[in-house]
Amino acid sequence: MDLGMCIWLILSAPGVMGQFQVEPLDSTVLKGSDARFNATVQGKWEVMTWNVRGFLVLTVPRSGNISSSSEQFSASFCSTEDTSCVTFTIHNTSRREAGLVICTVQGDYGSKSAQLHVQESGTVQIQEGDKKVAQDEEVEFNCVTSAWFPSPVVSWNLNGGTVDNSLYNSTHVAHGDSFNSSSVLTFKAIKNLTVECLAIVQTLTKPLSSTVHLVVVPKPPDWTVLIAVLCSFGGFALLFLLIFGMFFCYKCRKEKELNFQDEMTKRVRTQSQLSGLRPPGRKQGRVTVNAGYVTDEDSSL
Numbered sequence: 146m147d148l149g150m151c152i153w154l155i156l157s158a159p160g161v162m163g164q165f166q167v168e169p170l171d172s173t174v175l176k177g178s179d180a181r182f183n184a185t186v187q188g189k190w191e192v193m194t195w196n197v198r199g200f201l202v203l204t205v206p207r208s209g210n211i212s213s214s215s216e217q218f219s220a221s222f223c224s225t226e227d228t229s230c231v232t233f234t235i236h237n238t239s240r241r242e243a244g245l246v247i248c249t250v251q252g253d254y255g256s257k258s259a260q261l262h263v264q265e266s267g268t269v270q271i272q273e274g275d276k277k278v279a280q281d282e283e284v285e286f287n288c289v290t291s292a293w294f295p296s297p298v299v300s301w302n303l304n305g306g307t308v309d310n311s312l313y314n315s316t317h318v319a320h321g322d323s324f325n326s327s328s329v330l331t332f333k334a335i336k337n338l339t340v341e342c343l344a345i346v347q348t349l350t351k352p353l354s355s356t357v358h359l360v361v362v363p364k365p366p367d368w369t370v371l372i373a374v375l376c377s378f379g380g381f382a383l384l385f386l387l388i389f390g391m392f393f394c395y396k397c398r399k400e401k402e403l404n405f406q407d408e409m410t411k412r413v414r415t416q417s418q419l420s421g422l423r424p425p426g427r428k429q430g431r432v433t434v435n436a437g438y439v440t441d442e443d444s445s446l
């Protein structure tokens with residue numbers, strides 16, 4: 146006697162409660178997609194029913210036609226030969242179907258309940274649109290998400306790279322049975338950027354996003370700096386001219402003095418030649434004809 150036979154004997158023994166399982170016991174789907182639950186029944190059964198949020202929506206006889214309250218609900222055997230397994234499908238799910246999904250197998254089986262969660266993705270919009278600012282200006286972008294359930298996780302990308310979450314902060318507001326949120330990103334405009342706001346809930350395979358462009362107008366040259374530079378240059382030039390001027394004047398005067406001395410020497414020499422007399426005084430006494438020539442040569446150098 147094999148194990149399967151043994152189990153079958155135990156289960157089919159009168160007075161022993163039949164068993165069945167429902168899987169998954171907890172399911173989260175995105176609005177508009179399908180939700181599926183499998184019921185596996187051990188033993189002989191006749192009728193299975195499915196309730197969604199307290200309403201009987203589907204009846205499955207083990208043999209015969211399945212009846213459903215609407216096209217939104219359907220069921221089938223997992224395989225044509227195996228009537229122990231039934232797949233129940235809720236098509237095009239919405240929040241109306243979220244809640245308890247109960248499967249009942251008539252007879253000694255009882256009921257099993259599972260939980261259905263339906264998420265909704267709404268809209269994402271960077272409110273400012275494209276923006277043009279001056280370089281180094283603080284820029285602010287507001288990303289508004291509306292009609293999401295639950296509240297989405299909002300993040301930002303700049304040129305495709307994720308933004309540190311210290312640069313933005315998000316607030317969520319319940320709006321009816323869904324959520325609106327607002328995220329504010331602020332940073333200093335340095336270069337041209339693609340700004341992207343992303344919103345995601347667990348059941349979305351990729352986030353929804355809104356993209357705008359930031360154009361940074363390069364700063365005009367800073368005139369105050371330029372003027373300061375020019376002024377200091379001017380100051381230096383003036384100082385230089387002053388020193389140069391003083392030096393030049395000093396040199397000029399020295400040369401004039403020298404020329405004056407030469408002139409005097411020549412005059413004295415001519416006078417002494419004419420008169421044949423030695424000029425009186427200590428200084429003139431030193432002036433000789435030879436010394437006069439030397440002085441001439443010196444001054445010409």
Ligand SMILES: *[C@@H]1O[C@H](CO)[C@@H](O)[C@H](O)[C@H]1NC(C)=O
Pocket residue numbers: 209210
């Ligand atoms: C099952 O449905 C078919 C047509 O869809 C019908 O001909 C048949 O009579 C139904 N059987 C039962 C038991 O209701």
Ligand SMILES: *[C@@H]1O[C@H](CO)[C@@H](O)[C@H](O)[C@H]1NC(C)=O
Pocket residue numbers: 177237239
């Ligand atoms: C899905 O359900 C919504 C209402 O919840 C309906 O407007 C829409 O047309 C349905 N889509 C399909 C493909 O049945």
Ligand SMILES: *[C@@H]1O[C@H](CO)[C@@H](O)[C@H](O)[C@H]1NC(C)=O
Pocket residue numbers: 311312313314329330331
């Ligand atoms: C977050 O929001 C508050 C209030 O609106 C604001 O004072 C604060 O500066 C914001 N922080 C950042 C990083 O944006």
Ligand SMILES: *[C@@H]1O[C@H](CO)[C@@H](O)[C@H](O)[C@H]1NC(C)=O
Pocket residue numbers: 291292318319320325
């Ligand atoms: C949520 O967003 C919708 C659509 O943008 C808007 O009509 C509604 O007033 C918002 N609700 C709240 C509470 O901000």
Ligand SMILES: *[C@@H]1O[C@H](CO)[C@@H](O)[C@H](O)[C@H]1NC(C)=O
Pocket residue numbers: 335336337360361362363
């Ligand atoms: C940004 O792009 C515009 C043209 O699209 C260009 O004129 C400007 O110089 C760019 N800014 C910087 C900071 O590169």
